[in-house]
Amino acid sequence: MTKDILKLDNQLCFPLYAATRQMTKLYRPLLEKFDVTYPQYLVLLVLFETETITVKALGHRLFLDSGTLTPMLKRMEERGLVKRTRSLTDERVVEVTLTDKGKAIEKKAEEVPVAFTKEINLEEAEYFELKRILTKILDQV
């Protein structure tokens, strides 16, 4: 029965793909008050750590390219969350920084992972095992 390898229930990537979308859906109401989407929230998390980052480095960190980031960062700029500045030393480079409004989110944002972890009913061991395996996959790419 080699044919069973095409059964949906035997796929690994399908639950990966579906679980990702379900998780994003769980985040939506938690992020609503900050008026950001889940990918935008990830950009904020990076900026909380680094203060300033180039589009290139941000893309490397989040595994996203400029075709996704450029319009997304422009939307975030329109909403007053970030500032985009072209580097003085190299005009090709755009640096992204948090505005005061963006910085203000950091204090309140801690409740987001707390609330999420509560909603996603996962054993602590499973939580870390899942994270470990996924990170291993990413490290290979």
Added chain:
Amino acid sequence: MTKDILKLDNQLCFPLYAATRQMTKLYRPLLEKFDVTYPQYLVLLVLFETETITVKALGHRLFLDSGTLTPMLKRMEERGLVKRTRSLTDERVVEVTLTDKGKAIEKKAEEVPVAFTKEINLEEAEYFELKRILTKILDQV
């Protein structure tokens, strides 16, 4: 240091989100010869199992709604992979079936998961543990 819960490296959903996109990227060249995307490939997998399914049931199986499926199925219909037929007994229902061209893909499609599993360098135990935990998450939703 409660603040560390906002660190990107401490997030569970970020590697989930990133790994999903990387996996989709690995699938792309494998699916190219069939001229389908990864979500379209999932539709094919369902149809290999059921022959005929309503949009509603397909959405339930793949965790997708009509706003995603309707245009996607129309594209697949344009490419001659599926047929969309409005039910005779209930005009609200649309039934999706494979065409001969769609059916023909099944024989060759087995090489896709084979090639993918080879590329993704994961211990068998990790493979199944990852699948198990993700499925558990999906069952909760």
Added chain:
DNA sequence: TACAATTTGATTGTACACAATTAAATTAAG
């Protein structure tokens, strides 16, 4: 110095993804 190769964002085009709404058909209650 010239100038080809490289780097970096931006742009374009296609394809999801989903919330919210609409429209058509069916079902159920009185």
Added chain:
DNA sequence: CTTAATTTAATTGTGTACAATCAAATTGTA
């Protein structure tokens, strides 16, 4: 038999994703 409630797809609008291409700036090399 009527009409309100429900069911089911389709539509609309916004926001990712990403391949492919472009354009501008910088760098390396003869």
